[in-house]
Amino acid sequence: xxxxxxxxxxxxxxxxxxxxxxxxxxxxxxxxxxxxxxxxxxxxxxxxxxxxxxxxxxxxxxxxxxxxxxxxxxxxxxxxxxxxxxxxxxxxxxxxxxxxxxxxxxxxxxxxxxxxxxxxxxxxxxxxxxxxxxxxxxxxxxxxxxxxxxxxxxxxxxxxxxxx
Numbered sequence: 254x255x256x257x258x259x260x261x262x263x264x265x266x267x268x269x270x271x272x273x274x275x276x277x278x279x280x281x282x283x284x285x286x287x288x289x290x291x292x293x294x295x296x297x298x299x300x301x302x303x304x305x306x307x308x309x310x311x312x313x314x315x316x317x318x319x320x321x322x323x324x325x326x327x328x329x330x331x332x333x334x335x336x337x338x339x340x341x342x343x344x345x346x347x348x349x350x351x352x353x354x355x356x357x358x359x360x361x362x363x364x365x366x367x368x369x370x371x372x373x374x375x376x377x378x379x380x381x382x383x384x385x386x387x388x389x390x391x392x393x394x395x396x397x398x399x400x401x402x403x404x405x406x407x408x409x410x411x412x413x414x415x416x417x
Contacts, residue, residue: 254273254274254295254296254297255274255296255297255298255299256271256272256273256274256279256292256296256297256298256299257271257272257273257274257298257299257300257301257304257305258270258271258272258286258289258298258299258300258301258305259300259301259302259304259305259308259309260285260286261309261313263312263313263316264316264317265283265316265401265404266283266284267283267284267285268281268282268283268284268312268316268378269281269282269284269285269286269288269289270305270308270309270312271289271298271305272304272305272308273328275326275328276304276307276326277325277326277327277328278308278325278326278327278328278329278376278379279327279328279329279330279375279376280329280375280376281308281312281375281376281377281378281379282375282377282396282397283377283397283398283401286298290375307325308325308379311323311324311325311379312378312379315378316378316408318408321347321348321409322347323379325379327376327379327380329374329375329376329380330375331370331373331375334362334366334370335370335373335374337360337370338356338360338367338370338371338374339370339374339376339380341356341359341360342356342371342374342380342381342382342384342385343380343381345381345384345385347409348409348410348411349384349411350384350385350386350406350411351384351385351386352364352385352386352387352388353365353367353368353371353385353387353388353393354388356371356385364388367385368385368393371385372394372396374396377396377397378397378405381405382395382396383395383397383401383402383405383406384406384409384411392406
């Protein structure tokens, strides 16, 4: 099986996206390909600007404030619970935040389990794990870096609701 990747410059630095043969996004990260999660050995990854064009276009438009959501097919690898958490993340509206506890209540789980699933989200920005904050309103860890989390929430107009 082959995945296709592209690293491109954005207003906040390099960003890398990976899609499968059907064009569904399997990974998206701040940085270059070294920031990607490891893929199974039976997966080859090839650079391909054409295969990743739609994902790049939508991400770039979002990052300059010309888009507030995505309509890309997604195919992240994960457990059923992780998929439930990632689906809940996609339901958090642009410009809003939720706490780990809010998501845990919604999913009938614990904040710690939700936090772990959130931390393993392979498709940052598109699956908006940056919209999850601490119960007290503070910004909490972010695999893409706290300055990127702060920047994304500011872009969405949600930073004012957070305690820095």
